[in-house]
Amino acid sequence: MSVRPCVNLWALVTLQSLAVQQGFQADVIRTIYKYLGSFENTIEVIEAMREAAEVHAVAEILSRTDEDDVQDDSIMDDSVKEDSVRQEEE
Numbered sequence: 001m002s003v004r005p006c007v008n009l010w011a012l013v014t015l016q017s018l019a020v021q022q023g024f025q026a027d028v029i030r031t032i033y034k035y036l037g038s039f040e041n042t043i044e045v046i047e048a049m050r051e052a053a054e055v056h057a058v059a060e061i062l063s064r065t066d067e068d069d070v071q072d073d074s075i076m077d078d079s080v081k082e083d084s085v086r087q088e089e090e
Contacts, residue, residue, distance in 0.1 A: 012013045014039065 015033055019026040024046065033042045 015042075018043065018046060022050050075084070 011033070012030075015029045016026050019029040022029075029042065029046065032045050036042050036045065066080070
């Protein structure tokens, strides 16, 4: 058995695992890896995407509700709230 298919299988399994961990579709993760060619850079981009998605989600939730109506205080993390307010101002 050639080493190359084992490496490809390892990469596919690793990328699938990243997708599950970070909450993105596997094809999105594979596309990022395809362009970057580095697991380290791919992970950095995925983490940045997740942070941006969370900030955007909080901003959207807050824009559609009154803060008093939000049942789950965990989305009201001060750093995320500050980021979402800052983005709305820009």
